[in-house]
Amino acid sequence: MIAIGQGTLSLEDFSDILFNGKEVVLQKEDLERVDTNYRFLVSFSANKVIYGINTGFGPMAQYKVSEENLLQLQYNLIRSHSSGSGNLLQPHLIKALMIARLNSLMRGYSGVHIDVxxxxxELINNNIYPCVYEHGGVGASGDLVQLAHLGLVLIGEGEVVYEDKIQPTIEVFNRCNIKPLSIHAREGLxxxxxxxxxxxIGMVNIMQARKLLEWSVILSAMMNEIVEAYNDxxxxxxxxxKHHKGQNRIATMMRDVLKGSGMIRNRSEHLYNGDNVILQEVFEDKVQEYYSLRCVTQVLGPVYDTIFNAEKTVVDELNSVNDNPVVDHINYNIFHGGNFHGDYVSLEMDKLKIAITKLCMLSERQLNYLLNDKLNQKFPPFVNLGVLGLNFGMQGMQFTATSTTAENQTLSFPMYVHSISNNNDNQDIVSMGSNAALIAKKVIDNSYTVLSIQIMAIMQAIDYLNCQEKLSPLTHKVYTQIREVFPRFVEDFPKYKDLKNVKSFLESSAELISFKAHDEN
Incomplete structure (x- = not known):
């Protein structure tokens, strides 16, 4: 079990709750702090004007709300803002949303009753997922629309996904003996x-981006291996x-992957020794590889740094108080401001999707090199193991990789600078953070598709060379694992199911090489 309260929730803690079945616990002292904060709010707000307690919301904050309508005000906020559209968020993203909201409220600065x-x-531990839609929030007064749908379920209304079915909230609550929330003060806001x-969503993106980068390093190493590149x-x-942490970490990872390979060549042995090489007018061996093979550390280094920095920023946001106003029972005051503004997350998600798009582009270029016999001068066209002209090898799959990469390039336009004023111009500059996080997720999903096609082509190339026993121990392990879900093929047949299986394997695989160095943990 993992305690959510005053302590810091790490990416690993978050992952354990989300994917490894760890339950959430709320410790007594943390609940007492939340309760103390709530009671302070009730006491302090008497005979004072407090935003969202006895005023309207947003541009209507100038209107006082009568005492007999204070609780109805909170219900009205939840119901009126449950206006999302588009696809439902996937269950694991909704669970991630709930973990993040719970962690913020448990800091004890939001003035909520402990019932919330x-x-x-209970929802997190029982895998009850409120129906939350992709489109709605602009990420400036928080993720208002998405979180309104969470609030709708908390008060026993709307629908939830439970046991893989969309069901009325109140029916699931009754079955699970869960009591809906009754508003006490400002719980709606x-x-x-x-x-x-x-x-x-950003936390999930970072987890998947880390794994994607690990695979990109492995596939880049395998590309160098099968073309018998030099090691320098x-x-x-x-x-x-070159004094970049990311570049040097990627180089270390590549050396770890290729340790023990019988195919990587030492430049000193092959090009620096012997007159027979220097006397040649035209060198039969490439002196240097194409950039997509030779510049892996320089291309993926910035990707590493971007993921690393995004993790720090989004984890900081996860462990922050991010609503308004801040109810501070320690300093005996209530502070109005804009901690709900999502710029930190929005900017990191934009940087993340740009970096992952570049990673995807590297994969697509490596794939193109592998499939083009005129470039590699080593493999048959499209690593076709059948009859040239009659069979097509990986030709059809390249189209999917190319079009998917192109979509990523288009999706890389930043949301962070795409502010549109709304809410009667009260929200005159907004973060579009949820949009940024969802588009980054799409870019990451797309990139898994492209890398899956690349690794399928690498498998065919290895079989063409019959070089399995020369691979490094780690790349041989990868070859064996992938071949279990994607067998060698010669004759043409539909491969969309193979692609789905390989992609699922990459997304759910255990760590093969460490993302972080020991001094970065």
């Missing part, structure tokens, strides 16, 4: 007014003179 956090814990949708471009000596 206990109910959120506290639920809606935060960055938890973009933050939860990922050597310690070459990379250390």
């Amino acid at each position: 956090v206990i109910l959120l814990k 506290a639920i809606l007014n935060g960055t938890s949708a973009m933050t939860g 471009h990922y050597s310690y000596e070459l990379n250390i003179v």
